[in-house]
Every structure is written in structure tokens, then in C-alpha cells.
Amino acid sequence: AQSVTQLDSHVSVSEGTPVLLRCNYSSSYSPSLFWYVQHPNKGLQLLLKYTSAATLVKGINGFEAEFKKSETSFHLTKPSAHMSDAAEYFCVVSDQTGGSYIPTFGRGTSLIVHP
């Protein structure tokens, strides 16, 4: 069985400071891991994905995440927050449980960016 835990329901940062959104996962197989962003009244958009290639994954808008198998973590980071980064972020795990890839979403982390 697979599961994902987003450790913070809300993260608040000032514009220009670093962002860290934490995600831990559980998987019986080699998982694929994703981060999606959801802006208000907009559809979910992929930020980045890990599929067993390089453990440090770079995504859009300056975000990146590092896959750490020993810690079962896939934290999302950005060196400098921008006001436009304010949104809901979802960590997603997917493995071949039961023979098909069914994504499991975390509960989400709301990123608040102060001017």
C-alpha cells in the first residue's frame, strides 16, 4: 500500500526567503513521486516529478525536490519565494500496487507569501 504525508498544512514565508514544503511517503515498490500546484480557481499543474532517474529533480518556476530513499522523503524547495507562489501544493506518490498506477495525493500544504 502507498501513502503520503504532508507534514505542514500551512507554511508562511516572506517574499524573497526560502521555501520548504515537506513530504514523506510510504511505498512497497519503487515509487514515482510528484508535486502539483493548485492556484485559486485554476486546475492542478505539475511542478516536477521523480521517476527513478536523478534524485535531485528540477521543476518549473525555480522549484526543486530531492528524493531521499533512506528518509522516505521528497521535500519541495525554492531558494526565493515570489508572491505568485502563493497556492496549495500537493505531494503525490504512485506505485504499481495491485498492478496499476493509482496516484495518492497528500492533504496539501497552503503556501502563504508575505510582502
Add this chain to the structure above:
Amino acid sequence: GAGVSQTPSNKVTEKGKYVELRCDPISGHTALYWYRQSLGQGPEFLIYFQGTGAADDSGLPNDRFFAVRPEGSVSTLKIQRTERGDSAMYLCASSPRLAGGVNEQFFGPGTRLTVL
């Protein structure tokens, strides 16, 4: 090109009524997923299609929920005898053919269902 579209964007219905929610995936995407997202939660998997057939429907909560994709493109999620607990945002996503793993999913804007 055109993204995933969902209609209607909002649906208000009364308890006990039947509703249909439509999803138009990106042209050429063979995989199609339905999710339900309640307020303050992440999307919850309902069903996924590979082509015309339901490859996995393990997320459907009960037999009041049903989905079809008769020609391998447009999909309809059908809910019978709606209950107030069915109120949520229903999301559709499409994805290119699986290739040894799961690909990026492209999401529609969702249909917000309210059952009074």
C-alpha cells in the same frame, strides 16, 4: 492546444436526483482519471480508464457512482440518488499512454457539485 475541459463548471442539485459530469480529455491521451476533492483535502482517486475500458474502479465509493468512456475520449461520471455527502469538486485528468510508469497528468478545472 486545448487542455482538459469539464462541464458543467458548477452543478447544484437536490438530494435524490441523478447527475452527469462530463470530461473532455486532451486529444490523443489514452488514460483518463476521475478524482473527488473535498474542501481542505487532496484529490481522492475514483476511477481510471485506459482507452474505453475502466482499468481500475477501486476508488468508486459505492454503486451509486458509475463512469463511462464509450469511444475512448469523452468520459461521463454518473451519480445516482445523490446525497449531501456527494458535494465536492470533481476533477478529471488525462495522461499519455503509460510507458513503464505513470506519466504527468493534465487536470481540468473541475466541476463543483452541490447537493442540497
